Amino acid sequence: MYRNLPGPRPGLVLAAVTVAQFVFALDMSVVNVALPAIRADLGFAPLDLSWVVHVYALTFGGLLLLGGRACDLYGRRRLLLLGLAVFGLCSLAGGLAQEPWQLVAARAGQGVGAAAAAPAALAMLTTTFAEGPRRVRALGVWSAANAAGGALGVLAGGLLTEYASWRWVMLVSLPVVATALALLPAGSPAGGPAGGLARVPGAPDARPVRRARPDVLGAVLATAGIGLLVFGVVRTDVRGWGSPATLGTLAAAVALLAAFAVTETRTAAPLLRLGLLRSRWVAGANVLVFLAAAGQFTAFYFVSLYLQQVLGLGAAATGLAFLPFSAGLVAGTVLATRVVAVRTPRAALVPGAVLAAAGLAWFALISPDGGFLTDVLGPSLVTSIGTGLVLAPVAAAATTGVAAREAGTASGLLNSSRQLGGCVGLAALATVAAHRTGGATDPAALNDGYATGLAVTAGLFVLAALVAIAVLPGRRPEAPHPLAPADNRLEGTRS
Structure with a gap:
């Protein structure tokens, strides 16, 4: 038998993980508003400018699954420290960039660092706080930081670009990263098979856990498959969904991911144990x-x-204008944290998705002659409250019934x-909006395209509500023992 080593301080763990998640969410949106200024200063070609956004999505999305498994194998704190350090150094490099390729390379490095640190941060949270009200509250704080970072990124990007310099949209991450790094060594357990487990005195047959051999083939196939999928999707703004290049890229991504699924059933230490997806909690939450x-x-x-x-x-x-959305x-x-503390995540997810859909349907009524008070404020509040009700419990749902040894995965x-x-x-609905405008650039045509896109987006949240009703269980499973055999960890949560 084993138990966690003494010494972790849950408050500091929560603080460090929350600060880290805030900066990752901030970076997803802070650059967007600054793109015109970046193009003018560094001399980006029009078609190359999008890579400032796309390369971050490519490296971050492509390496996340590998980062999650790595933190299970080599330790969550280790991966979080390494990822934050890489992210911070690349943020500094981006702020100092003098050529377009330097900024693109820095953004790629930020994605690599975030892919290592983001799953480690969430895994550290779920293994520090046992299932129940304390974990729900901790995940609520984590979700609030994630939501606030994404929304405040738009505000920070606009203010920094207009009143300072676009370079500060990169450099603003540095003090936040430094704060997270300062908190981690003092208050976080190492985690992972390499550390954080100790022999319980007097336990029979107590032997150290052997580190599993990395699934190299699975890592290559998953990273290449997800990377190609993201690459094919984000380039649809240039090549279109029906172009041979897009279709070929997406077909190759599907083939690689299918090969990954086959590989994972044949290896003793898979990158992603496919049995994990038999959990209705895990599958439904994803x-x-x-x-x-x-x-x-x-x-x-x-x-x-x-x-x-449109509004100019x-x-x-x-x-x-995004401050009400953030609030x-x-x-x-x-609100979701309070609901999930006494009921299941589904109790917040369903009404939240319905509320978000209603807010987006209201948003779809925007007009070229509208204004912030008449067309934006009300829908922003309704949509954002509903979205918060959805995004807060989904992390709790995705980790319900998952043993500590698979928390990173x-x-x-x-x-x-x-x-x-x-x-x-974003790529699909941007295409829908562009098709609606028919290439026109006057405010009325653009308004029509954006309204159509927002109406379709409302349908996504309606679908989310239906998934929550149909897939997520109505009661929680019993929490598994941290070292329970892999095939038994999610017993009682399968379809």
Whole structure:
């Protein structure tokens, strides 16, 4: 028998993980508003500018599953420290970039660091706090930081670009990363098979846990498959969904992921144990976060464009207009935490998805002659509260019934689903909006395209509500023993 080594301080673990998640979410949106200024300063070609955003999505999304498994094998604190350090150094390099390729390389490095640190952060949280009200509250704080970082990134990007320099959208991450790094050594357990487990005195047959051999082939296939999938999707803005290049890339991605699935059934130490997906909690939560991320990313995109290209607001004013959205996300997260503390995640997910769908349907009524108070404020509050009710419990659902030894894998899988949902949803619905406008650039035509995209986005949250009702169980399973055999960890949660 084994138990966790004494010494972890849950409060500091929560603080470090929350700060880390905030900076990863911030970086997803802080650069977008600064793209015109970046192009003018560094001399990006029009078609190359999108790589400032796309390369981060490519490396982050492609390596998340590998990062999740690595933190199970080599230690969660180790991966979190390494990932944060890489992220911070690359943020500094991006802020100092003098050539387009230097900024693109720095953004790629940020994605690599985030892919290592993000699943380690969530896994550290779920293994520090046992299933129950304390974990729900901790995940609520983590979710609030994630939501606030994404929404405040738009505000920070606008203010920094307009009143300082675009370089500060990269450098603003440094003090946040430094804070997380300062908190980690003092308050976090090492975790992973290499550390964090000790022999219980007097326990029979107590032997050290042997580190599993890395699944190299699975890692190559998963990383290449997810990377190609993200690459094919994000380049649809240039080549289109029906082009031979897009179809060929997506077909190759599907083939690689199919080969990965076959490989995982034949290896003794898989990168992703496919039995994990037989859990209704894990499978349902990943589908839900895919749909919710697609809706959230797309809503941010269309509302930001509506404010700037239809209503004519500047970068700073656009950022300020997102403050109610940020407040609503935090409010929804707090409310969800209270609901899930006494009931199952489904009790918050279903009404949250319905509320978000209603808010987006309201958003779809935007008009070229509208304004912030009449067309943006009300829908922002309704949509954001609903989105907070969805995103806060989904992490709890995705880790329900998962043993500590697979916490990193489950966290990496959840983050991969979130990233893929955002990329695929945004690319698909941007195409829908562009098709609606028919190439016109006048405010009325753009408004029509954005309204259509927001209406379709509302449908994603309706689908999320149906998935939550149909897939997620109505009661929690018993928490597994941390070292329970892999095949028995999710007993009672399968379909």
